[in-house]
Amino acid sequence: MYAQLVETGAKAVKTLDQMEPQERAFQERINAGIKTEPKDWMPEAYRKTLVRQISQHAHSEYVGMLPEANWITRAPTLKRKAILLAKVQDEAGHALYLYSAVETLGVTRDQTYLDLLSGKAKYSSIFNYPTLTWADIGAIGWLVDGSAIVNQIPLCRCSYGPYARAMVRVCKEESFHQRQGFDIMQALCKGTPEQKAMAQDALNRWWWPSLAMHGPPDELSANSAQSMAWKIKQNSNDELRQRFIDQTAPQIEFLGLALPDADLKWNEARGHYDYGAIDWEEFFNVVNGKGPCNQERLAARNQAWEEGAWFREAMSAYAAKQEQSDMQGAT
Ligand code: FAQ
16 A cells, blocks of 8 residues: 555665775774764765755754744743744754754755755655644644654764754753643643643644654655664654654643544553554655645745845845955955
8 A cells, every 4th residue: 555655665775795895984984883074985875865864854943933933923921922932943043053964065055945945855744734723832842842852862873973963952952842832731731621622632633743754654764774774863763653652642641631543552562552543645745745734834935035135135245345354454
């Protein structure tokens, strides 16, 4: 069934004896846990994989600001508004660290960004869903940042130095984000029956997209095997999805909410929660531009780019003027 949804399965990974000496030496350094830095030699496919993953990650942080920014003017209290503003700003910061990491791989920031605007580059499926109520802001912090942390903690040990180092700070901030989301959910669950129902509705809508955001199942994950051999990824998509479910199911019970999946049950023999079937057709539709908000998200980012043209021009003119006066000062 899955084979109808995507063209490619896992790609073959070369063994050490199939590699040329330079590539073998590179792989041996990776196997020994030595980080690769921007000026080190690296296989072209390793560089391209990093550009692909890190730029998608940067775009996700940047587009990910939009669903939450939708609620900044409508946050229920001044305190909640200040917290949400700070969180959305943090996401912009994460995008900046990541766009900088991509630049270390020889791609300009403008090119990376234009690939997002033209629709060529991917960003996380999760940000193509709408934020209909205030409880969605709680659900995003709790479930989406929760998923992001599970995914990103192993990335702190990624073999590419600049990405690994960026992830350390990102993870620290994401952990605050996750707690603020859980705090919103807790407040709603302790509130009126209407507030609790709003929290339940948000959980029901965000649960499945949060599981899918970990990426396609392992048998459909074209990049995982090679990325794990290069230690860009440390774990497969299904492993991280299971880790997220195991840590989040007890939190649902703690909040007193109903489980969003009838098959979500602790399996003593496996030592993990079992869970129901994820709708991969929906996932691939969203990834391919047919989610509920894909067009709106790209339109918002294109509008920001166009409206910021005067500012970029002013910055370039200022930099040119500075350079000219520095040169005059030097002569
Ligand atoms: N959405 O072979 P795999 C956040 C694509 S940050 C869209 O398994 P891979 C913070 C994938 O690109 C969230 N596309 O790929 C925040 C590939 O297509 P390609 C973002 C997806 O790379 C919180 C194809 O499917 N986090 O939330 C998705 O080995 C709140 C086959 O997949 C990161 O980017 C998806 N969900 O594994 C911000 C973390 N999943 O490129 C604001 C870094 C897969 O061959 C508010 N990235 N695809 O054409 C990763 O860890 C990996 O790239 C995975 C995918 C795990 C996402």
